[in-house]
Amino acid sequence: MGQLNYVDSDDLRDWLDEVESKESTLFLMIAIAYDEGASVTELASWYDRPSDEIQDWIDRLESGPIVLPVAEREGVAFDELADRSGLGRKTVIDWFASLEAKPITQAANIVHRYSQEDTGPLIASTESQVQYLDYEAIEERGWSIDDDDLFEKASNADLDAGEYGRFLVEPGETILEAAENRGLSWPYACRGGACANCAVIVKEGDVAMPGQTILSGDQVERLNARLTCVGVPATAELKLIMNVQFLDELEELRLPSPMAESDSPV
Structure with missing residues (x-):
């Protein structure tokens, strides 16, 4: 069993195949290496990043759905999307968190769409x-x-x-x-x-x-x-x-x- 308690290592690898930004790729590679036994100190040395930043990444990954930190690193601006939609920030974040229930390829396509600056607002039309x-x-x-x-x-x-x-x-x-x-x-x-x-x-x-x-x-x-x-x-x-x-x-x-x-x- 890996070091990550609440994250499926297979999901990390599947997301790694879908992401486009260097920051997302680095985030997932560090998470996979940590899960396989690398220490925070070792990761900081390998990737030339501060140890506290690496620890923050690991903590963030363990605190909620993978799709949220990935979406941020792919360029989804939750605050701007909330402004364009006229929604509260929490509603936007909760909506993205709900993508965790979708197949990773489908969730990644949605994340990519909303990472584009010209993407329209997030609008829910529900009874x-x-x-x-x-x-x-x-x-x-x-x-x-x-x-x-x-x-x-x-x-x-x-x-x-x-x-x-x-x-x-x-x-x-x-x-x-x-x-x-x-x-x-x-x-x-x-x-x-x-x-x-x-x-x-x-x-x-x-x-x-x-x-x-x-x-x-x-x-x-x-x-x-x-x-x-x-x-x-x-x-x-x-x-x-x-x-x-x-x-x-x-x-x-x-x-x-x-x-x-x-x-x-x-």
């Missing part, structure tokens, strides 16, 4: 069950959007369908379209990802936003804000707080709304 809660209902009851049991409170409260409920988003629908197709009136303005009128806060799951141009990376990552006009579900279940466009961090990104003369929130 999703959406549970939503109106931010105004949260404020009126003295709740906080940070409450862990927020949606449990909502399910036990006497809220009308405009304040709390569920609906299904079909593949090909944006979240805003799905809400409207189910008879709900949600805030919007541009319908093209260029304002924050239709913004929601994602509490569970994730939403891809191909084409959004207004939210900053910080608003996507830290605030977990998404735009429903271009947003499509990236997970089978979502919990969203809608009507958040008046939050301090989003209000300056609003546009005059075509719904302003209606009774619906804008």
